[in-house]
Amino acid sequence: MAIASETCGILPSAHLQRLLDTLSAKGYRIVGPIVRDGSVVWDTVRSVSDLPIGWRDQQEPGRYRLEQTGSQEVFGVVHGAQSLKQFVFAPREPLLQIERSKDGFATRPTLPQSEKVAIIGARACDLAGLTIQDRIFLNDAYRDPYYASRREGLFVIAVNCTRALSTCFCASMETGPRAKHGFDLVLTEVDDSLLIEAGSEAGRDLLSNLCLSTGSEQLSAEAARRIEACAQSQVRRLDHSRLPQALYDAHEHPRWDELAGRCLACTNCTMVCPTCFCHTVEETPDLSHQQSTHTRLWDSCFTQEHGYIHGKNVRPTIKDRYRMWLTHKLASWIDQFGTSGCVGCGRCITWCPVGIDVTEELSALLTQDGRSSGTPQQMESS
Amino acid sequence: MTNPYVIHPATIIEKVWEAEDINTYRLQLVDERARQQFRFKAGQFNMVYLFGVGEVAISIVSDPDEPEFLNHTIRAVGRVTKAIAELQPGDVLGIRGPFGQGWPLEEARGRNVVIVTGGLGCAPVVGAIEYLFKRREQYGSIKILHGVKTPHDLLYRERFDQWRRAPDTEVLLASDQPDKTWNYHIGVVTELFEEVAIDPMKSIALMCGPEIMMRLGVPILMRRGIPASTIYVSLERHMECGIGLCGHCQMGPYFLCKDGPVMRYDRVAQWLGRTGV
Numbered sequence: 037m038a039i040a041s042e043t044c045g046i047l048p049s050a051h052l053q054r055l056l057d058t059l060s061a062k063g064y065r066i067v068g069p070i071v072r073d074g075s076v077v078w079d080t081v082r083s084v085s086d087l088p089i090g091w092r093d094q095q096e097p098g099r100y101r102l103e104q105t106g107s108q109e110v111f112g113v114v115h116g117a118q119s120l121k122q123f124v125f126a127p128r129e130p131l132l133q134i135e136r137s138k139d140g141f142a143t144r145p146t147l148p149q150s151e152k153v154a155i156i157g158a159r160a161c162d163l164a165g166l167t168i169q170d171r172i173f174l175n176d177a178y179r180d181p182y183y184a185s186r187r188e189g190l191f192v193i194a195v196n197c198t199r200a201l202s203t204c205f206c207a208s209m210e211t212g213p214r215a216k217h218g219f220d221l222v223l224t225e226v227d228d229s230l231l232i233e234a235g236s237e238a239g240r241d242l243l244s245n246l247c248l249s250t251g252s253e254q255l256s257a258e259a260a261r262r263i264e265a266c267a268q269s270q271v272r273r274l275d276h277s278r279l280p281q282a283l284y285d286a287h288e289h290p291r292w293d294e295l296a297g298r299c300l301a302c303t304n305c306t307m308v309c310p311t312c313f314c315h316t317v318e319e320t321p322d323l324s325h326q327q328s329t330h331t332r333l334w335d336s337c338f339t340q341e342h343g344y345i346h347g348k349n350v351r352p353t354i355k356d357r358y359r360m361w362l363t364h365k366l367a368s369w370i371d372q373f374g375t376s377g378c379v380g381c382g383r384c385i386t387w388c389p390v391g392i393d394v395t396e397e398l399s400a401l402l403t404q405d406g407r408s409s410g411t412p413q414q415m416e417s418s
Numbered sequence: 419m420t421n422p423y424v425i426h427p428a429t430i431i432e433k434v435w436e437a438e439d440i441n442t443y444r445l446q447l448v449d450e451r452a453r454q455q456f457r458f459k460a461g462q463f464n465m466v467y468l469f470g471v472g473e474v475a476i477s478i479v480s481d482p483d484e485p486e487f488l489n490h491t492i493r494a495v496g497r498v499t500k501a502i503a504e505l506q507p508g509d510v511l512g513i514r515g516p517f518g519q520g521w522p523l524e525e526a527r528g529r530n531v532v533i534v535t536g537g538l539g540c541a542p543v544v545g546a547i548e549y550l551f552k553r554r555e556q557y558g559s560i561k562i563l564h565g566v567k568t569p570h571d572l573l574y575r576e577r578f579d580q581w582r583r584a585p586d587t588e589v590l591l592a593s594d595q596p597d598k599t600w601n602y603h604i605g606v607v608t609e610l611f612e613e614v615a616i617d618p619m620k621s622i623a624l625m626c627g628p629e630i631m632m633r634l635g636v637p638i639l640m641r642r643g644i645p646a647s648t649i650y651v652s653l654e655r656h657m658e659c660g661i662g663l664c665g666h667c668q669m670g671p672y673f674l675c676k677d678g679p680v681m682r683y684d685r686v687a688q689w690l691g692r693t694g695v
Contacts (some may be wrong), residue, residue: 041594131423136469139427139448140512141425143426173663176663177661177662178422178663313656316666317473317658321470337663342665343655344656349654353694356583356693367554371670
């Protein structure tokens with residue numbers, strides 16, 4: 037297979053700065069993974085040395101650790117708690133500035149300033165999450181102008197995964213580990229080379245500016261082999277073949293009670309989920325009561341207030357709320373948006389303080405007696 | 419691109435006391451263009467805003483043929499509604515809407531209409547009833563069955579009396595905690611079904627009130643032969659955005675602010691009555 041130079045090229049990892057410089061020259065603020073407080077977070081990247089070179093993440097239920105391997109690997113960390121959600125659906129977004137006037141008040145929409153942001157290091161699961169959020173905020177009955185404005189300036193450089201975490205199950209959700217769409221460029225790191233492919237017109241344009249050496253079939257084949265090996269190595273999987281109905285039918289399953297005994301309703305799973313979109317609005321008047329700000333904030337179906345209607349709560353217990361979350365995520369989401377709400381990134385498993393594992397819970401809920409087929413660790417030892 | 423979050427100021431033209439803690443506010447949008455463009459269907463709702471306090475979802479109770487005025491019957495029960503209760507004519511509220519699906523009044527044409535409501539649940543149907551009476555000849559018989567806890571909870575008394583006098587119309591009232599002045603049925607609204615003749619295949623039922631009323635009432639209507647597909651219920655959940663994005667108003671696969679609040683019963687039957695949905 038001949039590889040056309042305008043859609044594919046090879047960049048030695050040592051020359052990655054050239055890509056960053058080209059992006060900067062085009063006016064992009066570059067955002068990438070940065071090591072901070074024992075994890076990676078998204079932040080502004082000026083130089084390749086800001087990236088987590090040599091670091092790798094180990095993730096397990098309720099556990100996240102970084103370790104330095106001493107290698108020159110640039111994209112060894114798969115992901116941190118943050119998905120791409122925050123870049124388009126901001127955790128805190130002022131919607132309106134409302135000011136008293138002769139008519140009572142006047143509202144002024146406070147749309148975010150459009151900013152050109154290039155994100156480097158997004159994973160296939162993150163892209164799948166972004167596609168789902170696009171469907172919700174841009175292509176439903178109403179179009180959200182704040183989301184649209186943030187989305188417009190986004191340039192996404194994905195990285196294909198060649199290493200799976202113990203918590204990953206994107207292969208079973210058919211969202212990864214290879215990024216198939218939704219990116220401008222995608223990188224595959226193979227030893228000290230980066231195979232770069234373009235996925236959009238803007239990506240092809242940037243690639244032509246880089247004047248890279250043409251991709252070799254050998255390197256492409258090796259990249260494909262490593263991505264496939266990553267898929268094969270995933271120990272968790274989520275069987276969604278009987279969803280949504282099987283989960284609707286499990287509404288009275290005893291497992292929910294047992295689960296409620298472990299869940300702390302801390303909201304972590306919903307905060308780290310790339311697709312959770314619940315939000316609330318906060319009204320903040322200034323002290324003179326002449327101005328008021330109408331601000332959107334991330335909300336969670338695990339809070340007391342989420343199911344509140346005048347004097348009662350339709351989901352008063354943790355059992356109700358966990359069931360709401362999981363049933364929505366894995367079942368009713370399909371009816372609402374034609375896709376599962378889960379992309380298999382495994383963040384909710386890692387960042388759950390008590391290590392609740394959605395794949396294990398679903399498998400238990402889909403069996404009569406509520407016993408799961410076991411965690412991967414258990415399966416290995418049995 | 420239109421911004422669905424923009425709030426339009428609306429002046430309180432009139433404030434009518436209905437019952438303890440319940441008032442009807444007659445509103446008029448301040449901006450003339452917004453006023454002329456505003457059209458709604460009976461059963462839809464607005465997000466009603468108070469400066470510096472916040473928004474609440476409230477159904478529109480006025481006649482959809484007079485969209486230049488918007489009536490909202492509001493019970494002072496939460497943070498926003500209690501603050502609204504302090505307002506007087508001349509004060510300004512905000513309006514965002516209309517949102518949601520209204521009553522199936524086109525589909526009801528030529529049919530007998532059975533309306534079953536409880537408590538403040540009659541409010542979202544009032545606009546629909548007015549609509550029916552304006553086109554009285556296009557509909558069959560109209561039966562209005564309304565239940566309240568105590569006689570003090572009976573809103574819109576004059577209207578019920580007015581409707582009762584209309585041709586081919588029955589109005590039946592029930593109170594389960596009556597006082598000596600109560601001349602009507604003593605008990606709950608679902609018991610009134612026994613007092614009315616229903617031609618099941620020619621009828622359409624509109625229900626609004628506490629969920630328990632629908633859970634108990636719908637099976638009785640179905641036993642009387644009304645198919646689940648001609649029973650409509652107006653449902654209530656926490657609504658913040660009105661546009662199906664904030665996630666609070668879900669019931670099973672539905673966002674009640676967008677897919678409801680009026681839902682065909684057979685679509686929601688499996689969710690109504692489930693705990694924690």
